Amino acid sequence: MAKIMTVDDSVSLRKLVAQTLAGAGHDVAEAANGADALSTAKQKTFDLIISDLNMPGMDGLSFVRQLRQLAAYRTVPVLILTTEMDPAKKKEAKEAGATGWLVKPFDPSQLLATIRKVLD
Amino acid sequence: MTLQLTDLQRQLLGTFFEESFEGLEQLETGLLALERSSKADPETINDVFRVAHSIKGGAGSFGLAAISRLAHEMETLLDGFRAGALSPTPDALSLLLEGVDGLRGMLEATRDERGYSEESLGRLCERLKAASARSAPHPAAPAEPQSPPAARSERTFAFRFEPHSHLLESGNEPVRLLRELARLGALKLEVDRSRLPGLRALEPNLCYLGWHGTLRGAVTLAEIKEVFAWVEGDADLEVTEVVADGAVTPAARQPTTNEEPVAPKTEAAPAATPGAANAPAATAARGDAEAGLGSIRVAVDKIDLLMNMVGELVITQSMLGELEGDGPLDAHRVERLREGLGLLARNTRSLQESVMRLRSMPIGIVFNRFPRLVHDLGRQLGKEVELKIAGQNTELDKTVLEKLGDPLVHLVRNSLDHGIEAPELRRAAGKPELGTLELRAYHRGGDIVVEVVDDGKGIDRTRVIARAREMGILGPDEEPGEDALRDILFAPGFSTAKEVTNVSGRGVGMDVVRRNVKSLGGDVFVDTTPGRGTRISLRLPLTLAIIDGQLIRVGVHAYVVPLLSIVESVQVEPRRVTRFQGQRDIYRLRDELIPMMDLCEVLGVSGQRVSVDEALMVVVEADGEHVGLLVHELLAQQQVVVKSLESNYGRVEGLAGATILGDGSVSFILDVAGIGRLMRRSHAREGVRAA
Numbered sequence: 001m002a003k004i005m006t007v008d009d010s011v012s013l014r015k016l017v018a019q020t021l022a023g024a025g026h027d028v029a030e031a032a033n034g035a036d037a038l039s040t041a042k043q044k045t046f047d048l049i050i051s052d053l054n055m056p057g058m059d060g061l062s063f064v065r066q067l068r069q070l071a072a073y074r075t076v077p078v079l080i081l082t083t084e085m086d087p088a089k090k091k092e093a094k095e096a097g098a099t100g101w102l103v104k105p106f107d108p109s110q111l112l113a114t115i116r117k118v119l120d
Numbered sequence: 121m122t123l124q125l126t127d128l129q130r131q132l133l134g135t136f137f138e139e140s141f142e143g144l145e146q147l148e149t150g151l152l153a154l155e156r157s158s159k160a161d162p163e164t165i166n167d168v169f170r171v172a173h174s175i176k177g178g179a180g181s182f183g184l185a186a187i188s189r190l191a192h193e194m195e196t197l198l199d200g201f202r203a204g205a206l207s208p209t210p211d212a213l214s215l216l217l218e219g220v221d222g223l224r225g226m227l228e229a230t231r232d233e234r235g236y237s238e239e240s241l242g243r244l245c246e247r248l249k250a251a252s253a254r255s256a257p258h259p260a261a262p263a264e265p266q267s268p269p270a271a272r273s274e275r276t277f278a279f280r281f282e283p284h285s286h287l288l289e290s291g292n293e294p295v296r297l298l299r300e301l302a303r304l305g306a307l308k309l310e311v312d313r314s315r316l317p318g319l320r321a322l323e324p325n326l327c328y329l330g331w332h333g334t335l336r337g338a339v340t341l342a343e344i345k346e347v348f349a350w351v352e353g354d355a356d357l358e359v360t361e362v363v364a365d366g367a368v369t370p371a372a373r374q375p376t377t378n379e380e381p382v383a384p385k386t387e388a389a390p391a392a393t394p395g396a397a398n399a400p401a402a403t404a405a406r407g408d409a410e411a412g413l414g415s416i417r418v419a420v421d422k423i424d425l426l427m428n429m430v431g432e433l434v435i436t437q438s439m440l441g442e443l444e445g446d447g448p449l450d451a452h453r454v455e456r457l458r459e460g461l462g463l464l465a466r467n468t469r470s471l472q473e474s475v476m477r478l479r480s481m482p483i484g485i486v487f488n489r490f491p492r493l494v495h496d497l498g499r500q501l502g503k504e505v506e507l508k509i510a511g512q513n514t515e516l517d518k519t520v521l522e523k524l525g526d527p528l529v530h531l532v533r534n535s536l537d538h539g540i541e542a543p544e545l546r547r548a549a550g551k552p553e554l555g556t557l558e559l560r561a562y563h564r565g566g567d568i569v570v571e572v573v574d575d576g577k578g579i580d581r582t583r584v585i586a587r588a589r590e591m592g593i594l595g596p597d598e599e600p601g602e603d604a605l606r607d608i609l610f611a612p613g614f615s616t617a618k619e620v621t622n623v624s625g626r627g628v629g630m631d632v633v634r635r636n637v638k639s640l641g642g643d644v645f646v647d648t649t650p651g652r653g654t655r656i657s658l659r660l661p662l663t664l665a666i667i668d669g670q671l672i673r674v675g676v677h678a679y680v681v682p683l684l685s686i687v688e689s690v691q692v693e694p695r696r697v698t699r700f701q702g703q704r705d706i707y708r709l710r711d712e713l714i715p716m717m718d719l720c721e722v723l724g725v726s727g728q729r730v731s732v733d734e735a736l737m738v739v740v741e742a743d744g745e746h747v748g749l750l751v752h753e754l755l756a757q758q759q760v761v762v763k764s765l766e767s768n769y770g771r772v773e774g775l776a777g778a779t780i781l782g783d784g785s786v787s788f789i790l791d792v793a794g795i796g797r798l799m800r801r802s803h804a805r806e807g808v809r810a811a
Contacts (some may be wrong), residue, residue, distance in 0.1 A: 012136035019128050054173050061284055068289070074325055077291035083177045100350035105180035105188075108126065116709065120296055120665030 001117050003045065005029045007037040007053040007063065008081070013104075017050060017081065020108045023116065034058025038066055043087060048103065049120060053082045053093070060098040068097035077118045081106070130181050131809055136182055137231050141224070143487075145170040155213045160201065165208070169198040174222065181486055186241060187226050194219040195246035200252050209348050212251055214499060217492070220250060236442060272338045275361060279344070282312070282330035282356040292351050298331065300347045305337020318551070334362070344469050363569045409801055414520060418478055429471040438461045466784055473761050476517070483561045483570070484512030486525050490532060490559060504543055504554045505536060511561035515666060516568060524570065526657070527636050530629040531572040531656050532557065539576030539654055549651065551575070563667055563682070563762075563776075564793070567642070567659045575653040579646070582610060585673055610634040667762060669779075669789065671755035672738060675725045678787045680779060685792040687739040687746060689754060694732055704799070707737065707748050714739060714748045717799050720776065723788075742796030749795070761790060774798050 004026050006013035011032075018028045029044065043051070049067065052068055053060035055095035060080055067073050077099040082089070085103065093101060102114060124132065149799045150168040154160055176361040177193035194216055200206030222244050229236040268804045283294050301307055312330035320329075335344065341359060348357050440460040485552055487509050516524070540546075540555035547553055558573040600608065608614060612631040633646045642660035669680035670689075696708045697716070707715045716737065720729050737748040760779040765772055765788075776791035 010174055010178055012132045012139055015132050015135065015180055016128065016181055017133075023128070054170055054177070056167075056170065075291055077293075083173070083180065090466050094290060094350075094353055097290055105183075106179045108128075110303055116302060117296060118291075120299065 001025050001027075002047040002115075003027045003029070003046075004048045004050065004115070005031060005037065005040060005046045006032045007034065007052045007055070007060070009033055009055045012051070017106075017111070020111055023056050024112050024115075026115075031055070034060070034063035034066070037063055041067060041070065041073060046076065048115065049073075049076065049078045051080055052079065053080050053089075061092060061098075064093070064096045079118070080115070125183055128750055133182060133231075140175050140178065140227055144220055144224050144227075145382060147171040148217065151213050151220070152217055155210060156207050160208045162202075163203045165198065167749060169195065172798060182229060186224060186227075186238070188231070188637060190219060190222055190226065190241060190245060190248075192223070193245045193252070194223075196298055197248055197252040206252065210499075212495075215251055215806055217496070218244060219386055222276055242609050263391055272340065274333060274336065274338055274659045275340075277339070277344060278332075278334050278360050278362050279339070280330070280332040280358045281348070283327045283351065284354050284404065285326045285328065285350060286356040290351070290354060292354070293325065294329065294331070297351065301344070303337060304339045304343060304347070305335050307333060308337050309333040312774055336562045348576065362526070363729065375788060377624050378529070384522040416479070416481065422474070422478055426471070426474045429467065429474050433464075433467045433471060440464065451751050462784070466780070469780070473650055477516045478664070481516040481521055482513050483521065484509075484513050484523075486521055486528065487512050487561075490528075491524075493529065494536065494791050497533065501535060501536060503540055505540055506556050508556060508558045509560075510558065513587055514561040514563065514568060516660075516662075520660060523636055523640055524660075527633040527658065528559070528570070528572065529613055530633050532559075534630070535574040535576060538577075539574040540576050545577075549577075551652070559683065560642050563662070564659075568662050570658040570660070571655055573653065573655040577650040578650040578652055578654050579609070580650045581605070587614070609646060610644065620708065629715075652760070662762065662764075666759055667789070669760045670738070670757050671781075671787070672719075672720045672736075672749075672751040673753040673755055674723065674751050677723075678723060678755060678781065678785070679719070680736060681740065681749070681786050682776070682792065683757065685740045685742070687741055689736060689738045692735045692737050692750070699733055705732070709748075714745065714746050715799070716748045718750045720750075722795060722798055740792045742773065743790040745796065747792070747796050747799065749790075760787075 004021055005012055006021070008017070009032055011047060014030055014032070014073045018030050022028045029040060029046070031040050035049065035058055051060045051063055051067070064078055067078065078097065079100055079102050080093050080098050081102045081104055083104045090101060099118070102111060132233065147168055150164050152542070153164055154168070172191050173193040176188050176195055179188035179191060197206065197212065197216060201208050206212065212682040222241065226236050226241070279423045281294070287294065298307070298309065301354050305572045309331055310333055315328040317328065344359050348355065411662070437662040441462065443457055488511070491507055493722055496506055497744070535557055540557065542550070543553040546555065556575045558571070560571040560573065562569055584605065585594060585600065588595055591614065593608055593611060595602060614630070636703065637644050637658050637660065640660050642658060645659065646654065646655065650656040659707070668683040670679055670683050670686055671678050690709065692707070698708065700706065705714050707714045718729055735750040735752070736754055737750055738754070739746055739748050762777040763779055765777050774791055776789045776794070778786055778788050781787050
């Protein structure tokens, strides 16, 4: 239904998210790091992007900041997937331009419900 | 321990285990690096933190709560390092290394569907918690599931929601939020258009609207706040409860985060030295896991090579197929047939070699476990040891590799326990307090040699003899020769150690080591100097050796010089050559004097000499000395498969083996050390003659 990109350096987690979303009928693309995600985002348009925070090289926040500079992604929802519940971290994420967050470990139905709400 | 997993989780669990084991290796290397260096490198700390964080999140996502919990405790401590609130002391790092073992053990147990001790896990977590007790705000524990809401009554809330103008640029959408709100109960909304500019001034990415209204339903304040959780800070939000009698109670702020309280421990955290039982058990467990390597990782280029070989085989086959036909086999066809068969033989051989090559792996895989082992043992024994590793790219057949692991572990333990002395003793002997242990692997003349070298106190010959006499292995007047002495050292139960330690026991392992190596077709050699150190060499015959070689031409023949032996190659400048009557020529290379050798002469290539005017000199290292080999031409550099001369012909001094080049011709591989010896011997002869 929607075009979603998921970004995470951990293959198992990335696939967990991707396949959960694909199972619900979404069209999912994957990226293993911030740099790849940026170049994919430039080539295709996505309705939603889900990114981990904790990645080598370009971390999640840098990725979001750079993504927001692209005209096509000014207002596209970007969710960060994280175990961090720290308010300071959340604030940082918002300041970087993130729309909201999803907590790890995630419940698949909750993930899908949140996605549905964001994409409506 | 049963896991409730979805099908998807189950499918991806294998990947998760793989990733986690890789991560743990990185974590371990990082921790050891932090321990070695005097300054805590922030990048290493970050990398190490990231791995712990990853494993915590991953384990949680796959329902592995206990693993996630241990990873969380480690992450907390590492975060303390990151924030500078705690320093990576050797004790703290050792504790973290225990954590690594714990995680590894738990992951393996889960993967193999075994249980593990909840109790020791709990204790480890407690110690980690204690060690991080002093840190500042730390990452929250893995999220706990929310408890179901208690029965509730209908309430009414009044709210005002005014997004800041840039709210849309975070990807949030007020309409969506209001829709969510509407799902919680009966919503009455009024929009505030006061900030809305004229159409021309309107910017599509900015938000100009605000809303206020009421929500009635069986909702809590927390649930309403939850709807707006993502836009906190990007909007003005006021929610107040409207009580039945009309009074308005200002909403109390409720925390929406879940933080686990930290109980600071008052007693000092005894970051205990790893118990003797733990370290060997951990490494033993790992040894078992590695021993039965059911699958191997193969570099893609090896597979490509294999594909090429198969391709050539197909070509040869079709060529032979073409020769089929009517008519008698004339001489021409027979000739082609012979050619084809020769080609077939070569292709098959290449294919065989390529497949065998798949089974060979760098010895670094075995050497890799030693930094950790040496670190743990060193701490346990109170000895300071630096581990040096060389030749980790030397490739061995997989089965040989697997059998080599345990013997090496035993030898290393011996070196650390009985070889390298305690720091005070070393100081008293005028040695640096930091002992050195070297693990080396290299090819020598068709064998592979793996050495364990220490600069400890060596093996005292007199003590060995005395002990042997005590044990009745030697008669009271028997003076053993070198070989006999070696046999004694490897005799079952032989040990000059005065006490049994937990670490290496009473030397019971040495005979097992020798037996293992012999079963691989090799042997063990001991070279020791009392007071200076010991070198134990394992010599193993190669089933398949592949070396990087430099092809050279001498006359019409091509030879291979092992690349590892080559120091450099130079064009000979005659003015730098000094001739000595009756002795070798010497070359002055910068400030070094290098004896020159005419390979034609050494190898007996008849009728040719390499004249100094047109020669190239390949400077090689032979037994620690430099020798210059004169050749006609430098050809390609390539990998060559070493074929044993000994098994096919006989041992020839100066030659390490032979190889078959791509065009089918045979090329000898030079044994540089052997050539050096030949040269010295002919010197001596000529010297005698001249005299």
